[in-house]
Amino acid sequence: MNAPTKPFDTEALRYVRQPLPHDSGPKHVQGVAQYIDDIREPEGTLHIAIGQAPRARGRLISLDVSAVRSTPGVVAVLTIADIPGKNDVSPAFGDDPLFVDSEISFLGQAVFAVVATSRDIARRAVKKAVMEIESEVPSVTIEDALERGETVLPDYAYGRGDADAAVAGAPHRLEGRFRVGGQEHFYLEGQVAMAIPGEDGDIHVYSSTQHPTEVQHVVARVLDIPDSYVTCETRRMGGGFGGKESQATQWAVTASLAARVTGRPCKIRLDRDDDFILTGKRHDFRCDWRVGFDDEGRIQGYGVDLLARCGCSVDLSAGVVDRAMFHADNAYWMPAVRVASKRLKTNTVSNTAFRGFGGPQGMLAIEHVMDQIAWATGRDPLDVRYANFYRPGENLTPYGMEVEETDTLHNLVRTLEETSSYRERRKEIAAFNASSQIMKRGIALTPVKFGISFTLTHMNQAGALVHVYQDGSVHLNHGGTEMGQGLYIKVAQVVAEEFGIALERVRITATTTAKVPNTSPTAASSGSDLNGMAAKIAAGAIKKRMIVHAAEVYGVPEDQIEFRDDRVFVGNESIPFDALVKQCVLARVPLSEAGHYKTPKITWDREKGTGRPFFYFAYGAACSEVIVDTLTGENRLLRTDILHDVGRSINPAIDVGQIEGGFVQGMGWLTTEELVFGREGHLLTHAPSTYKIPVASDVPADFRVSLYPNTNREETIYRSKAVGEPPLMLANSVFCALADAIHSLDPVKPVPLNAPATPEAILRACEALRGRPMG
Structure with missing residues (x-):
């Protein structure tokens, strides 16, 4: 067993390890924290409702949406025929279609989408579709699946020694069957996305997602455009709990496809009943x-x-x-x-x-x-x-x-x-x-x-982008998403501590794929571990360049330069932090850095x-x-x-x-x-x-x-x-x-x-x- 490190270090810290309030706390209490449904809708924004399969298992024989299209206020009806790329919104295995092709896999599965001038019109029009379905008896329980021998992946096992022999040879033996139920995420903010078309096929999508990079990638896959044409932005979520790690993607893709087809901003917000029916739970x-x-x-x-x-x-x-x-x-x-x-x-x-x-x-x-x-x-x-x-x-x-x-x-x-x-x-x-x-x-x-x-080892990485502006204010962006858990304030504390400046100087900005690419989801309890370290690396690199410059200008060894209390102490002198920043700008010292961190030591065969x-x-x-x-x-x-x-x-x-x-x-x-x-x-x-x-x-x-x-x-x-x-x-x-x-x-x-x-x-x-x- 490894010896423990000393229980407490002695470094004096101004912000880290302090019980500071959530950065959005006052806004939450006042009701002014902006979620996606609070963003002012651009003129001409259209709204989307999903046409759902009325059976849990079977084949879609025909779909008649003529009555839907003729409804006043309906601008478009999206079906599989409107998808320019792949009909796939899965995270990896290619088995989650955006819209049903022929096989129906669960009750409520998306068959088509209605795009209308109002949410109410879209929700009313979607009910006018006529579907002919050849129904089959569904598998609902674990026992149903066992009887049919149906799995989504092969069986898997590992262990040590001969467990059966050890059980049989023990003085006492027990066996049993124990059931553990699932769980609905019940985030207070339901699934929501808004997509705004840009020039040359660009799409800017606001998504309540824990994984902006996956949204970017899947939108590009379905629309058959490069990832670089898609920007996904997430300022905050009203809860995620894992339910917005992979399953926010379908709604962002639906909004993006609608924006592509209509050329207008498009928005989808699931009501609570539809959210329950259309999104997955705990296993x-x-x-x-x-x-x-x-x-x-x-x-x-x-x-x-x-x-x-x-x-x-x-x-x-x-x-x-x-x-x-x-x-x-x-x-x-x-x-x-x-x-x-x-x-x-x-x-x-x-x-x-x-x-x-x-x-x-x-x-x-x-x-x-x-x-x-x-x-x-x-x-x-x-x-x-x-x-x-x-x-x-x-x-x-x-x-x-x-x-x-x-x-x-x-x-x-x-x-x-x-x-x-x-x-x-x-x-x-x-x-x-x-x-x-x-x-x-x-x-x-x-x-x-x-x-x-x-x-999955490759997911244990993160990036952060830090800019120091000439007035001494700091712009912070990283790949982590804020869903109420306080990730943003923690990472801001790290950056403020690194520069020795007031927390108010650090501007926390929305997570966006346009600033930090190829990010992992905010999940697996790793948000602070990964993004905090990436931000510290980025801020540390800028700080190092500032130290080198100060050492040259003032003729002081680098180890005698310290950042704290909004000042930079250079030997026996001190100057305001923003004054040194201004000197660095004039001396053409770069004050921007993209930090990257990958978790060490982990392996898995x-x-x-x-x-x-x-x-x-x-x-x-x-x-x-x-x-x-x-x-x-x-x-x-x-x-x-x-x-x-x-x-x-x-x-x-x-x-x-x-x-x-x-x-x-x-x-x-x-x-x-x-x-x-x-x-x-x-x-x-x-x-x-x-x-x-x-x-x-x-x-x-x-x-x-x-x-x-x-x-x-x-x-x-x-x-x-x-x-x-x-x-x-x-x-x-x-x-x-x-x-x-x-x-x-x-x-x-x-x-x-x-x-x-x-x-x-x-x-x-x-x-x-x-x-x-x-x-």
Whole structure:
């Protein structure tokens, strides 16, 4: 195990590590932050509505849009015949058509688009189309796909040793089937795009996307023009959570195609129902597991088959399911292990990225297994988790990566155990449950070990563009997108710190492919890691040239020149920052730089199933206490204690906000957010009336969040750690606490609880333990 670096460095920092407010915070509160639907529409802007397939599976025999075209106010009807390039909006695999050609893959799939002078006209006209469809019985569930043998990608597995033999030879054995539900992104700003045609075939598209470069590329592909003809711009999103990583592209392409055909600005904004129907969700999984363990609950062999419902196409399922496999171990050592996966094809909208990118599903499955082992051995679930933690000498993941910070994992969980009074509260809860027949309480403390990096190695790169103007103001642009998570303010803090100037001098500008090309999506929790380092490199290069110039002019060694407090200290003198900038301009010193950063050390050989796919791990733990009405399934989260490792935080206020928000979103996924499809492929939970996200009253009244005092051993930006995705999995503690409460009904039986643990699911589990299973 590598020795930790010193816990805190001694450099004096003015902005980095300060709890500064979000740069758009006041604008959010005042309602003046500009989103795409707030941009003043150019004169003559047209509006788009999508013509959707009314069946989930079949063949389109004919499409009659004559009544649509004749509707007053309709300017154009776009079909596959209007596409000059490829009918493909997929991120990689070529299996997501913009419009249906002949095969219908899911209910609601785009068949055509109406372009009209108003949104209302377009939405009314789209209903006048007549489609003749030769329908087939759709595949909707995982079991449907298994029966038909339909997948979007080949099966994949890796592991270590002979897991089946180790399970068979262990003193104790268990096996089971565990279901993990999907999740709707429910970003507050729905999918929206506006495209403005320029001269010579240029297109400027405003898109609510996490991946402007992909929008640029796919628009160019569909329109059959070079990438350089397309500019994609994103100032901010009203939430993304992965739902705008690949699936914002189709709407940007639709708007761009309409602009190309009509020669006028065109805009599309999906309403909430259409957004639910037309965009993908978090993948739901069936996890078939088997485990062998000793009397102490230590795992000797573990095998799990992760069966993912991917929907009608690949989209991002290659990476999502791989990451579920990468996190099937969470924080636990397994001497013999096999992790296998199936990526199943169904006639439902293609599932996509969602905060955690598959990691939460794989991680929840092993936490479920830990509880099963605890119940079988009669041990405290936390003690079973401790017994299986990675430790020196037993710290290789199933894919061969060394877990270097085993001390962080152990110390963080031990600290939370003490600060949350876990042991004392467990005794109190046991006494309460013994005297309460109906109301039962439960508690759980669960860990998180989450890998940070894109699992596609080439995506671990970023660019930034920094200009210093002659008045000393700084223009900052980078490839990261702002979706409320505070990326822009963090990167601005880095640049202000590098130049030693006031944060107000740094102008944060919209992400655009015209300034920083070939960017990766803002995803995988890597926005600050990648873009912060790229911006620091760019600013550092400019600063270095300014230092060289000052050294020559003032005859002072370069190491005696320092930038701080809006001044440049040159030996025993100091001059204002803007004065040195002016000198550099007059001396023809270049004050513009494009910085580039690529993550070091990462390797991954997928064929062999070995490598180091992650630069480092982020750690965390949560202790949650719940109370359950076992006659109704109703429940409440009473208290949550969180201790999370963000390394040396660039902005503690932003990071705490991310931890709180991620936890609550994860809690929603595991307790209230249930996606229900009908047998014909209809999404029945398609609006806030039928789909329940957490609200303020669901947040525990006693909610304690602390940052673990740590420093990243790897050379990340200011030794910080990523914080976007890992906190979501802290909500595993809520699910496990609910299972713990139910288990008190009959401590001999395992709890048959799947996720999400809705009141209905909890009631079914309670009734099963009482020996009267519900139909």
